[in-house]
Amino acid sequence: SYELTQPPSVSVSPGQTASITCSGDILGNKYACWYQQKPGQSPVLVIYQTSKRPSGIPERFSGSKSGNTATLTIRGTQAMDEADYYCQAWDSSTEDVFGTGTKVTVL
Amino acid sequence: QITLKESGPSLVKPTQTLTLTCTFSGFSLSTSRMGVGWIRQPPGKALEWLALIYWDDDKRYSPSLKSRLTITKDTSKNQVVLTMTNMAPVDTATYYCAHRREGSSGYYIFDSWGQGTLVTVSS
Numbered sequence: 001s002y003e004l005t006q007p008p009s010v011s012v013s014p015g016q017t018a019s020i021t022c023s024g025d026i027l028g029n030k031y032a033c034w035y036q037q038k039p040g041q042s043p044v045l046v047i048y049q050t051s052k053r054p055s056g057i058p059e060r061f062s063g064s065k066s067g068n069t070a071t072l073t074i075r076g077t078q079a080m081d082e083a084d085y086y087c088q089a090w091d092s093s094t095e096d097v098f099g100t101g102t103k104v105t106v107l
Numbered sequence: 108q109i110t111l112k113e114s115g116p117s118l119v120k121p122t123q124t125l126t127l128t129c130t131f132s133g134f135s136l137s138t139s140r141m142g143v144g145w146i147r148q149p150p151g152k153a154l155e156w157l158a159l160i161y162w163d164d165d166k167r168y169s170p171s172l173k174s175r176l177t178i179t180k181d182t183s184k185n186q187v188v189l190t191m192t193n194m195a196p197v198d199t200a201t202y203y204c205a206h207r208r209e210g211s212s213g214y215y216i217f218d219s220w221g222q223g224t225l226v227t228v229s230s
Contacts (some may be wrong), residue, residue: 012139031213031214031215033216035154035217037154042203042220042221042222042223043154043203043217044222045216045217045218048210048214048216049210049212049214054218086153086154088154088156088216088217090214090215094170095159095168095170096144096154096156096215097169098146098153098154098155098156099109099153101154103154
């Protein structure tokens with residue numbers, strides 16, 4: 001089965017840039033999306049179609065992809081961005097796959 | 108506005124069958140490219156996709172859990188039901204249902220989620 005691998009944790013200072021990677025063969029020709037999950041809350045979609053933001057998501061969130069690696073970037077990180085982040089992709093052979101998750105800590 | 112809410116038992120015994128219901132509003136499961144999925148999350152662990160049902164009754168399952176899962180829909184009641192057989196303590200998790208959107212350019216997302224329901228498997 002396919003896997004999407006993320007770093008377990010990322011630390012960032014307030015106002016700085018946080019980058020979270022998501023790697024997996026499934027990403028080669030598929031779109032990635034990203035979810036933010038704060039403690040005790042349900043996931044919220046923050047990026048879809050690799051680089052698009054749903055309405056209501058701040059511009060400081062952006063997404064990109066190169067080869068088999070997708071990246072979520074948070075510019076000007078704020079304390080409210082401290083959360084777990086999951087990537088997700090779909091493929092006809094594996095269906096939906098979620099990443100292993102990354103805990104973003106704003107120090 | 109799309110809303111979803113999960114309901115079902117909070118405690119099941121090992122070997123029992125779990126039945127969860129997702130009741131939703133704000134969309135119709137008879138609309139093209141719409142779907143409802145189930146995702147679970149064990150305490151402190153990552154999200155895991157379980158199953159999905161589309162507007163045309165197409166059903167998809169996690170390959171690793173396919174033999175234990177059944178997903179159905181009742182369009183008139185705006186409900187989707189997931190059953191999971193032979194429950195074990197490792198199935199203890201928060202179970203979410205979510206609205207599935209399929210974009211015309213080929214993206215697949217869960218753009219609205221329920222609040223989740225914690226299911227504990229214990230004797």
